[in-house]
Each structure stands twice: as C-alpha cells, then as structure tokens.
Amino acid sequence: MNAFHIRPAVGPDARVLADMLVEASNWNPVRSRTRVTVLEDASVRRYIAGWQRPSDFGCVAEDARGVAVGATWARLFPANEPGYGFVASGVPELTLGVYPPWRAQGVGRALLRELARQAAARGHARLSLSVERANFAQRLYVSEGFVTVASGDDADTMVRTVR
Ligand SMILES: CC(C)(COP(=O)(O)OP(=O)(O)OC[C@H]1O[C@@H](n2cnc3c(N)ncnc32)[C@H](O)[C@@H]1OP(=O)(O)O)[C@@H](O)C(=O)NCCC(=O)NCCS
Numbered sequence: 806m807n808a809f810h811i812r813p814a815v816g817p818d819a820r821v822l823a824d825m826l827v828e829a830s831n832w833n834p835v836r837s838r839t840r841v842t843v844l845e846d847a848s849v850r851r852y853i854a855g856w857q858r859p860s861d862f863g864c865v866a867e868d869a870r871g872v873a874v875g876a877t878w879a880r881l882f883p884a885n886e887p888g889y890g891f892v893a894s895g896v897p898e899l900t901l902g903v904y905p906p907w908r909a910q911g912v913g914r915a916l917l918r919e920l921a922r923q924a925a926a927r928g929h930a931r932l933s934l935s936v937e938r939a940n941f942a943q944r945l946y947v948s949e950g951f952v953t954v955a956s957g958d959d960a961d962t963m964v965r966t967v968r
Contacts, residue, residue, distance in 0.1 A: 807868065809912055811919050814863035814878050819856045821865060821873040825902030826852055832940050852880060852888065852900050862927060864919045866903070866912045875903030877916040879924060879932060890935030890962045892954060897924060898933045901942070913942070917949050925968040933964045 814822065823844060830849050831837040844850055856878075863878025879897035882888040888898040899920060903912045924932050934951065936943045937960045951963035 806910055807907070809866045809868055809874055809907070809910075809915075811864050811866050811915055813923070814857070814865050814876060816857045818863075818865055818873070818876065819853060821876050822853050822856060822863070822878055822900075824904070825876045826900055828902035828904070829900055832937070832942065848889075851882075851886075860897075862897075862920075862923050864916055864923065866907075866916055868907075873904075874907040875901075875912045875916055877901040877913075877920045879920060888935070889960065890933045892931070892933045892962060892964055895929075896931045896933050896964070897929055898935070901934075913945055914949065917945070921949075921965065921967045929967060931964050931966055933962060935960050935962050 826849060827840050827843045830843045858880070860881050861878060863876060865873050866875040868874050877899055879899040880888070881894065881897050882891055884894045890898045901913060901916060921932060934946065936946060939959070943961065946963050950965040952965065953961040954964050955962040
C-alpha cells in the first residue's frame with residue numbers, strides 16, 4: 806500500500822480538480838471523451854468554473870512527495886441551474902476522482918470521509934451526488950452512508966447526512 810495524506814483543497818488546485826472532473830466524467834472507458842471535450846461541456850465545466858468560490862470546499866490526496874493523486878470537492882448549485890445530483894439549494898454536491906494508478910488503495914474512501922468532516926465543520930447537514938448505477942463507485946458511496954433519494958434512467962441521486 807502506497808502512503809498518501811489528505812489536505813484541504815485551495816485555489817491553485819483548479820488544475821487537479823479539472824483532472825478529477827475528467828476522470829469522473831470518463832469513468833466508463835467505453836464512453837471516454839478527450840479532456841478538452843469534457844471541459845468544454847458546459848454541464849460538466851460548471852462543477853469547477855470559477856474555483857474556488859467562498860462556498861466551495863474540498864480536499865486533495867497527495868503522495869509522499871506532495872504530488873496530487875486524487876481529490877474531492879463540493880459546490881452549491883442554484884435551484885434554477887441544478888447539478889446532476891441536486892437535492893436542495895443549500896446542499897453541496899460532491900465530485901470525486903482518483904488518478905488510475907492510485908485506485909483501490911483507500912484514497913477515494915479517505916477523501917469522502919474528510920469531505921464529510923469539512924461539510925459538517927461548515928455547518929452543512931447533508932452532501933449529495935449523482936452516480937451512474939453501473940459505476941462501482943455507487944457501492945463505495947453506500948458504504949459511506951449515502952442513500953438513493955431519486956433515480957433517473959441510468960443514474961441515482963444520493964445523499965448522506967454529515968452530522
Ligand atoms: C470511484 C473512485 C473515486 C474510488 O476511489 P478509490 O481510491 O479507487 O476507492 P477506494 O480504494 O477507497 O475503494 C473503495 C471501495 O471500492 C472498492 N473498489 C475499488 N476499486 C474497485 C473496482 N475497480 N471495482 C470494484 N470495487 C472497487 C474497494 O475494494 C473498496 O472497497 P473495500 O473498502 O470494501 O475494499 C475511483 O475509482 C475513481 O476515480 N474512478 C473514476 C472516477 C469516478 O468514477 N468517480 C466517481 C463518479 S460518481
């Protein structure tokens with residue numbers, strides 16, 4: 806098992822977060838798009854556009870040399886422009902990704918736990934997300950306390966309480 810540590814995400818992490826947004830969007834290799842195409846997609850780009858707003862928060866996992874290996878962050882969306890995992894205007898929606906060589910080593914779970922801690926510290930009661938049911942990540946979310954609150958054709962909206 807390779808060692809990693811987790812620190813709060815900051816403004817200059819925009820590039821890492823963009824990488825992780827691309828990983829999340831491209832979770833299914835059969836439907837993979839180029840980085841440029843993913844980030845040109847307005848429905849995806851809005852998860853990081855203008856990072857870091859005052860209400861944005863997140864964390865980055867780094868290896869022993871301080872190189873980012875994964876990240877998660879949460880953002881509030883307005884009801885008239887909801888994210889895919891929108892449940893209410895005050896509930897932050899998270900995005901999660903880990904660089905492929907670092908997967909299945911506990912990074913994703915550790916990031917989710919730290920994000921929940923951050924959310925509670927900011928006074929949030931819940932976190933939400935959207936996940937396609939074919940993505941094994943849904944099992945990770947269930948094991949971290951997320952429950953399905955709405956379902957589309959292929960994806961579920963999930964929520965967990967954080968305090
Ligand atoms: C989903 C993702 C963030 C999980 O991060 P990770 O660091 O690989 O996850 P962890 O190592 O913490 O593993 C969490 C659990 O999932 C399991 N798991 C990991 N990789 C798996 C795989 N390929 N298939 C099935 N289960 C897997 C682990 O065994 C672990 O369960 P356990 O604790 O009971 O053993 C990561 O795989 C990823 O970046 N995927 C692509 C982007 C993505 O899908 N993001 C989410 C979009 S909603």
